[in-house]
Amino acid sequence: xPDQPERGGGDRTMIALSAVMIVLLLLRPRLMALLNGxxxxxxxxxxxxxxALQSLPFLVMGVVLSAAIAVVLPADALARILPKHPAAAVPxxxxxxxxxxxxxxxxxxxxxxxxxxxxxxxxxxxxxxxxPAINPVVLVSTAVAFNGRYEFVMARxxxxxxxxxxxxxxxxxxxxxxxxxxxxxxxxxxxxxxDFVAEARHDFLHAGGFLVLGSAVAATINVFVPxxxxxxxxxxxxxxxxxxxxxxxxVAICSEAxxxxxxxxxxxxxxxxxxxxxxxxxVDVKLFAMQAGTFGRRFAMRFSPLTFLVAVxxxxxxxxxxx
Amino acid sequence: xxxxTQTGIIMVIGVIVVSSTLNGLFLNFVKPSLRIPLIIAxxxxxxxxxxGVFVEDRRxxxxxxxxxxHSEGEDGVGAHGHDHAGGPRIGWLLIVPFLLMxxxxxxxxxxxxxxxxxxxxxxxxxxxxxxxxxxxxxVDISLSEYSARAIYDPGRSLEGRTVALTGFSSPGExxxxxxxxxxxxxxxxxxGYAIKVVVKxxxxxxxxxxxxxxGTWEPSATSxxxxxxxxxxxxxxxLTPVAMPEQPYE
Numbered sequence: 001x002p003d004q005p006e007r008g009g010g011d012r013t014m015i016a017l018s019a020v021m022i023v024l025l026l027l028r029p030r031l032m033a034l035l036n037g038x039x040x041x042x043x044x045x046x047x048x049x050x051x052a053l054q055s056l057p058f059l060v061m062g063v064v065l066s067a068a069i070a071v072v073l074p075a076d077a078l079a080r081i082l083p084k085h086p087a088a089a090v091p092x093x094x095x096x097x098x099x100x101x102x103x104x105x106x107x108x109x110x111x112x113x114x115x116x117x118x119x120x121x122x123x124x125x126x127x128x129x130x131x132p133a134i135n136p137v138v139l140v141s142t143a144v145a146f147n148g149r150y151e152f153v154m155a156r157x158x159x160x161x162x163x164x165x166x167x168x169x170x171x172x173x174x175x176x177x178x179x180x181x182x183x184x185x186x187x188x189x190x191x192x193x194x195d196f197v198a199e200a201r202h203d204f205l206h207a208g209g210f211l212v213l214g215s216a217v218a219a220t221i222n223v224f225v226p227x228x229x230x231x232x233x234x235x236x237x238x239x240x241x242x243x244x245x246x247x248x249x250x251v252a253i254c255s256e257a258x259x260x261x262x263x264x265x266x267x268x269x270x271x272x273x274x275x276x277x278x279x280x281x282x283v284d285v286k287l288f289a290m291q292a293g294t295f296g297r298r299f300a301m302r303f304s305p306l307t308f309l310v311a312v313x314x315x316x317x318x319x320x321x322x323x
Numbered sequence: 324x325x326x327x328t329q330t331g332i333i334m335v336i337g338v339i340v341v342s343s344t345l346n347g348l349f350l351n352f353v354k355p356s357l358r359i360p361l362i363i364a365x366x367x368x369x370x371x372x373x374x375g376v377f378v379e380d381r382r383x384x385x386x387x388x389x390x391x392x393h394s395e396g397e398d399g400v401g402a403h404g405h406d407h408a409g410g411p412r413i414g415w416l417l418i419v420p421f422l423l424m425x426x427x428x429x430x431x432x433x434x435x436x437x438x439x440x441x442x443x444x445x446x447x448x449x450x451x452x453x454x455x456x457x458x459x460x461x462v463d464i465s466l467s468e469y470s471a472r473a474i475y476d477p478g479r480s481l482e483g484r485t486v487a488l489t490g491f492s493s494p495g496e497x498x499x500x501x502x503x504x505x506x507x508x509x510x511x512x513x514x515g516y517a518i519k520v521v522v523k524x525x526x527x528x529x530x531x532x533x534x535x536x537x538g539t540w541e542p543s544a545t546s547x548x549x550x551x552x553x554x555x556x557x558x559x560x561x562l563t564p565v566a567m568p569e570q571p572y573e
Contacts, residue, residue: 039434053357144510205413
């Protein structure tokens with residue numbers, strides 16, 4: 001009976017999950033007492049939980065909207081709207097990233113389904129890079145994080161859009177589409193609402209899982225790496241831009257929350273803070289893992305370094321002009 | 324992660340988050356203004372999981388055997404290692420921070436984090452400060468307001484006034500000394516920073532204990548070094564231990 005394994009397996013996991021929760025609940029006073037005298041561990045837990053909690057509303061909004069768009073939009077609607085020539089479609093799709101609020105985790109499955117609907121990979125990849133970086137939610141949270149210093153919002157918008165367009169055109173000219181393995185769909189085509197729920201739930205857990213991985217790394221760096229080390233690095237412009245660019249790759253913070261982290265690192269020059277926000281949504285460890293999972297590892301091995309170089313160069317150029 | 328488990332994970336997260344907004348636990352981690360967005364997000368999560376419980380399960384029971392087998396074969400465990408019909412295995416990780424939050428209740432950032440931060444103000448001006456409100460007794464103000472008035476207020480609005488400040492004790496610069504401290508957030512605890520006020524004539528207090536200090540302002544010594552953080556000073560006349568406030572951050 002094909003239904004039995006899923007139902008049985010699901011029930012067993014649910015029982016295990018409930019058992020874990022009951023045990024934790026019974027041990028709760030002891031668990032809380034364990035933190036006494038372990039201030040560093042307590043601080044790590046607080047920071048770790050706070051990143052997940054802070055990102056949750058953004059993440060939910062992102063996956064709900066991206067699921068709605070993925071399900072509600074007719075399959076050939078995009079191909080009909082877009083300019084026939086791919087080089088002209090790149091900027092159109094790049095700018096359309098503005099209307100799709102979501103974090104980078106949500107844009108990977110969308111880019112996959114765009115390719116599935118016959119959009120040229122270079123065009124879909126432009127969308128992949130643009131949507132998480134220049135959408136209104138990200139721009140508003142950037143404005144809030146930088147306390148109304150709008151030059152940062154503008155610099156972020158221009159540098160990220162430039163990155164997305166440049167990578168799109170470079171891929172169009174030199175990329176090998178054969179490196180891309182076609183993604184599988186998450187929903188089963190049962191009904192619109194069923195597809196919507198399936199997409200949203202899948203994206204929530206997928207994106208959220210990688211987000212938690214990123215928050216654990218970020219909390220570790222936040223609590224255990226002494227600030228003094230960052231201060232010594234914050235000296236030269238070139239070095240500090242590269243350091244924060246690499247930092248963005250390693251901490252893998254969601255694009256909707258990364259501006260707050262960038263703003264808090266005010267011992268760095270503004271261009272380095274900008275590089276952190278331009279590189280983060282374009283390439284980081286969790287995105288690399290997601291891209292390798294969705295499009296294949298051979299693709300991710302070429303695409304990520306290309307994106308990193310273009311993003312750093314773009315942050316340098318725009319930072320020099322705007323900041 | 325199977326569909327039913329996926330539903331369970333999302334339900335648990337939704338319930339934990341909504342209850343943290345009701346009992347105030349969320350204030351240990353984020354700003355109070357996130358309460359409404361968190362409630363909306365948890366309602367969406369609970370709705371997504373309820374759909375799974377009530378609609379999908381019934382439909383599944385109604386799906387003919389052959390069809391369900393077909394769809395398992397096509398959409399089941401994919402070539403790249405995770406179960407697309409249910410969800411990604413990494414989804415399990417998402418429940419970890421929320422379980423930790425409800426089960427361990429990590430405390431708000433305290434002296435450990437404060438000690439790793441100099442204690443300078445982020446907004447270095449006294450612009451927009453109203454005159455200190457008239458009162459016969461001590462006036463309760465936040466540590467950030469006290470610091471802004473003490474260091475950047477040219478009108479010296481604190482002169483001759485008695486103020487009351489609430490914060491916790493964290494280690495001071497000299498060995499054995501302590502400073503009155505409050506953590507402030509720009510967004511969440513990941514960007515928390517310390518605001519510190521030097522206490523004079525104060526009895527020793529164990530690290531990380533919350534106190535309400537009544538006292539008067541004393542000008543801080545200015546420094547030649549522009550990178551040295553100048554902390555404001557309060558001369559303590561009265562000190563009482565208090566419980567941690569409901570909103571631990573400023």
